[in-house]
Amino acid sequence: MTLVIVGANPTVARAAAALPADVIHVQLPDAPALDLDDLQARGTHRIFTVDYQDRAAFTSFIDEVLHPLSPSAVVSLTELGLEPAAAAAERLGAKGVAASVVRGTRDKLEMRRILERKAPHLNPAFAPGDDTVAVERLFAAHARVVVKPVDGAGSAAVALVERLEELPQDRRTAATLLEQYADGREFSVEAMSSGGRHTLVGIAEKGTTDGFVEVSHMMPPPSLDPARHGLVEQAVRETLDAVGLTDGPSHTEIKIDGDKVIVIETHNRLGGDGLADLVLLTTGVDWRRAALGWAVGEGLQRETPAAAAAATVFFTAPPGRVTAVAPKPSLRHGSIGLWDVLVRPGDVVQPLRSSADRLGMAVLTAASTAECVAAVAELTALPIITSRPAL
Numbered sequence: 001m002t003l004v005i006v007g008a009n010p011t012v013a014r015a016a017a018a019l020p021a022d023v024i025h026v027q028l029p030d031a032p033a034l035d036l037d038d039l040q041a042r043g044t045h046r047i048f049t050v051d052y053q054d055r056a057a058f059t060s061f062i063d064e065v066l067h068p069l070s071p072s073a074v075v076s077l078t079e080l081g082l083e084p085a086a087a088a089a090e091r092l093g094a095k096g097v098a099a100s101v102v103r104g105t106r107d108k109l110e111m112r113r114i115l116e117r118k119a120p121h122l123n124p125a126f127a128p129g130d131d132t133v134a135v136e137r138l139f140a141a142h143a144r145v146v147v148k149p150v151d152g153a154g155s156a157a158v159a160l161v162e163r164l165e166e167l168p169q170d171r172r173t174a175a176t177l178l179e180q181y182a183d184g185r186e187f188s189v190e191a192m193s194s195g196g197r198h199t200l201v202g203i204a205e206k207g208t209t210d211g212f213v214e215v216s217h218m219m220p221p222p223s224l225d226p227a228r229h230g231l232v233e234q235a236v237r238e239t240l241d242a243v244g245l246t247d248g249p250s251h252t253e254i255k256i257d258g259d260k261v262i263v264i265e266t267h268n269r270l271g272g273d274g275l276a277d278l279v280l281l282t283t284g285v286d287w288r289r290a291a292l293g294w295a296v297g298e299g300l301q302r303e304t305p306a307a308a309a310a311a312t313v314f315f316t317a318p319p320g321r322v323t324a325v326a327p328k329p330s331l332r333h334g335s336i337g338l339w340d341v342l343v344r345p346g347d348v349v350q351p352l353r354s355s356a357d358r359l360g361m362a363v364l365t366a367a368s369t370a371e372c373v374a375a376v377a378e379l380t381a382l383p384i385i386t387s388r389p390a391l
Contacts, residue, residue: 002069003023008027078269122235150174192250217278222373284302311376313364315385332378
């Protein structure tokens with residue numbers, strides 16, 4: 001079988017090398033190089049470059065380059081590659097996720113409208129940014145409103161607004177979605193679908209800033225009891241059924257307050273922020289491999305988990321200039337695996353407006369969920385990166 005992967009990073013390329021398939025990587029012209037020489041792949045691996053965000057150029061590439069190679073499936077695990085992969089699969093008659101399904105997950109307003117029709121109990125109140133009457137009604141009924149781009153990702157340009165007068169004019173457009181703020185704790189759910197049956201692979205509990213940027217993920221989720229775990233599972237299955245996702249990976253973000261579950265968004269890909277590493281550590285499922293392998297007939301494969309609990313913690317600092325970076329510490333609770341600091345003294349720290357403004361991350365493992373909570377608290381209390389205001 002031949003699998004086309006649109007927009008792989010080196011980690012995804014390594015996962016693909018373990019599949020029983022020939023692999024064609026389709027990369028943007030300016031993407032970092034993929035070094036395939038040391039992968040010890042089970043099949044052949046080739047790389048082509050094309051601007052797959054240019055519809056005309058990519059359509060020509062599909063017809064002239066991919067079609068003669070007769071690929072079996074086309075997939076992507078990166079946000080900007082999802083729609084091109086779906087378009088290629090449909091044009092080639094190959095296995096993949098339908099373009100209409102992908103659009104229903106990437107377009108946040110379209111997802112709200114789908115849930116409004118098929119699972120309204122999972123929706124907050126919402127309004128398109130260019131619907132003046134609906135926006136006024138939303139602010140009149142709710143004290144806090146979340147403003148986000150319709151096609152956003154990585155928590156970029158997400159804001160909390162409390163009064164209509166505070167809503168900037170440039171956010172009152174069709175490119176903006178406004179939603180009732182949902183109270184409660186937030187969770188990320190990784191699932192695999194096959195023939196319309198949805199299997200939960202892992203649930204992580206999020207830690208976020210006031211500006212909605214994620215600063216930690218813990219798996220399994222420490223505050224999710226069995227009853228609410230069932231509510232989360234049911235909500236995810238209803239959401240995936242509503243958007244029409246029958247096969248492949250998904251990443252769904254939800255909030256739960258008491259017994260009320262609200263879906264924040266869903267995607268036909270695995271989650272970022274190292275969630276695939278947490279899945280592997282705590283369940284034994286190589287989530288990146290599984291998120292690719294379904295398209296070539298490979299089911300979920302589980303090995304012995306390496307840890308009872310795991311977490312990712314992201315480093316931040318006040319805006320200014322970095323003055324010091326602490327070395328990797330020894331913790332009283334748990335242990336640190338990956339340690340990746342992206343800045344050094346003298347670098348500029350931008351305000352924390354999106355995931356791209358974080359300064360690095362660590363992956364922790366622990367012998368229990370309670371110990372993992374303690375390890376995250378211990379690490380986040382340490383001054384890993386010190387900064388001072390820029391003059």
